[in-house]
Amino acid sequence: MSPVLHLAASSATTEHRPLIITLFAAFVVATLFITVWAGRQTKDAADFYAGGRQFTGFQNGLAISGDYMSAASFLGIAGAIALFGYDGFLYSIGFLVAWLVALLLVAEPLRNSGRYTMGDVLAYRMRQRPVRTAAGVSTIVVSIFYLLAQMAGAGILVSLLLGITSDGGKIAIVALVGLLMIVYVTIGGMKGTTWVQMVKAVLLIAGTLLITFLVLWKFNFNISDLLGEAARNSEVGQKGNPDAFLEPGLKYGVDGMTKLDFLSLGIALVLGTAGLPHILIRFYTVPTAKAARKSVNWAIGIIGAFYLMTIALGFGAAALVGPAEIKASNPAGNTAAPLLALHIGGVDSAWGAILLAVISAVAFATILAVVAGLTLASSSSFAHDIYANVIRRGQATEKEEVRAARWATVFIGIVSIALGALARDLNVAGLVALAFAVAASANLPTILYSLFWKRFTTQGALWSIYGGLASSVFLVLFSPVVSGSPSAMFPSVDFAWFPLSNPGLISIPLGFLLGWLGSVLTKEKPDAGKYAELEVKSLTGIGAH
Template sequence: MSAVQQTVLAANEASEHRPLIITLFALFVLATLGITIWAGRQTKDAADFYAGGRQFSAFQNGLAVSGDYMSAASFLGIAGAIAIFGYDGFLYSIGFLVAWLVALLLVAEPLRNSGRYTMGDVLAYRMRQRPVRTAAGTSTIVVSIFYLLAQMAGAGVLVSLLLGITSDAGKILIVALVGILMIVYVSIGGMKGTTWVQMVKAVLLIGGTLLITFLVLLKFNFNISDLLGTAAENSGKGAAFLEPGLQYGATGTSKLDFISLGIALVLGTAGLPHILIRFYTVPDAKAARKSVNWAIGIIGGFYLMTIALGFGAAALISQEEIIASNPSGNTAAPLLALHLGGVDSTWGAILLATISAVAFATILAVVAGLTLASSSSFAHDIYANVIRKGKASGAEEVRAARWATVFIGVISIGLGALARDLNVAGLVALAFAVAASANLPTILYSLFWKRFTTQGALWSIYGGLIVAVGLVLFSPVVSGDPKAMFPEVDFAWFPLKNPGIISIPFGFLMGWLGTVLSKEEPDAKKYAELEVRSLTGTGAH
């Protein structure tokens, strides 16, 4: 049977069981909406909306952090990248996991101790409030929107596969519906609702991945060597499929692109706004540190299972069918579920619908977390402390956050519609690069460098942000490539698909240069207070 015939058969099978698929989807969405409404009724003030009342345990927050982190990029993008590029695709899993060590060792505990709700709280403690909070809010919103692009693209691809939607208009409508659900989740539930949805979603995702992993290994009698060998043979690339260089390494440019990607993945997590605000939902620094330990364990187990997802898809599905379904491989995991259950069986349709519904719940939960991070930063940093100069009440802040949610949702829908055909793991890697370029240098300098000044913070944030976003705009991700966002035009002069190798050192350099050239005298007393607070948590909240 040819790849086209297999894809048509899969589509017909999905069509026959469409009522079942729609029912499962509806149940997942209604369940998460129910949780959001329940949590929303318990949201009484700004502390509840921003930080869930700081009532979550280390395990609960670790589960929620895992839910926030294991996004569409992890479940759909990495599986697709491995299915198409083998070893080089698995590098995403390694990079995403190693990044947590940076977050654990450098950021989690001192950040939890030093701030209240946002990254801007930490930066503004020893620097001029208004310019630093404006910069922190701007950076948070830009990074969150980059990350949202990946989730929107994943949602469009996933639902299009299940509902048989092939038109661009239909895919754009799906992206819009996800955006509307996202707005509802954040506006009603705040941090409490988002956290509970993240926990439920993490359990579902781990459960679904365990099931697929078990079925893949069962197919190969739990012989991983046999699985990898079959994947290499079926890929049409032979031994090269299991070796470095299929995607990165053929040319000098691709080698640089790999280094750039690796730097962005490893350093990006510690600067992601939606991950950073999770450290404020626990009662103390010890719980923040323990929650990261829980997250590393849960996420590590999940990324090990991506071997079964990606190589299982490569072994059981032809490359032509994977690419025919989606050029970037984003549907490899759902197609694997269908093939494991049987393309022409009810069990196959049930497995496809269940795994796809879990992936959809993953997307909804992550977009809610991202939107909450950016709307909270706008309301708390820009509206309350810059526009209202600290005179806004808690109720006014929450109202501003809800309006910001709508605005950010609309922007994300528009950009997500443009990015619907790009690989979601690659899109998330861009968000990591922007976060590591703008946020991470400023956070580390602020926490650990006594001389750091307001000018250094502004140069670091805006310098890293402008260079990272600018290089992405003029890279093959946006134009000049058949898989670009705008493939019909070519204004790409930056050859790499990830800007991290340039923009991250530039962010650190600008922070240092801005401080050295600043005429501002650092406040030694404020730094001493921040140092005590970051180490002990005394007076933090």
């Protein structure tokens, strides 16, 4: 640990640790109170899965923003910009543009066609049991990939805040997040999760706005001065080439392979949002399709404003903290935003400790809200699609279904804790990008074909989901993310033969191809009547829940 970082993480935080822990605990207690309050109002399956469909377009847009602006957005993107400049900001662009796909193609038809999960839409005109099983498996796998990033972010964040440096301590923090996640979902259901996400969105925007203002104030609101100082203070700037920090190519344009890697990343980010289970289920929490559209419009505005502010977070961290201290704290750059807050307030001052505590607590609230949404999506899919409609063949009562969802929450929480401990040192933005790739490979082709192609069949759906899922996960396992590089999950071994860090360039087209191929090669004839019903329902909302 560098001397400056030691001062930042030890001197300032040790002196003011009681204050830091108090502020930190206040956020956790407040969200737990909201969860218990909402849990008392959860009376049936509609309340648990969809919050009783009582949220307005603005409320749901705020909750979607809270669900979407995850640890990847706040911690990972700020770190990526601080270390890689222009190329790091490409994450923000990809995450934001993705909402246009969700708005134009998915939000309204999905809200009209389903009841609680993605499996409801897919099973409407196909054989129930195999398609619901596939949808449930895909939802759980995508959610666990996304949960890895949140768990990693939590371990890094709290370790910095409390001065924990041992691997055992970081793993204990990951376990704590997992336990809180289980409590939120089992007690609060969708109502509790939604209110936590709304509160978290307001806190995150307020905290980011404060840091953005302070960074710009530090440079007399001259963005050119901020960018110039960040470039000079960057690694390439210290080597005499500051312009490279503000130009494309520092990370993704080094050679032909990194250009392909960026193309793969871009495709995954733009197409992945419309296939993310925890985003899709949010469209069922509003009473009408019009409210679903409004919620996406609000989400785009809120998320767009946030991603603009990541410029100040990332470049501010490069300018005021420096890459050496950021990497010494976390090699992937995930602590750039909290360290920036500490430096703006003063490394050895009470204000610095307070800012660090507030921003870290906001980031922790961010993580808790997102993991609750992810866990709810995966446990709901297991209970509603696999348990109620496959195992019990539609004979389960609502009470049994909700009980199954709560047990699934416990199991998914345990798996997430175990995998999150392994992924604790990886860049959280990169981990989320992998989840986007898996979602775009397995879920998006099947959703679009189901809604808009009348020749789509059960076999096509199964080939698309399982093929896209298997290919994306398989390529990730043999990519530099898992082994073969110093920043890999297992850096000491090398079994990576797939050269790209993101599989989207291969697995997403393959998911679409398999969906088409499976449909044209089967002898099964699509039900034209069912497709006509689904088309009318999805476009008009007639008969929607």
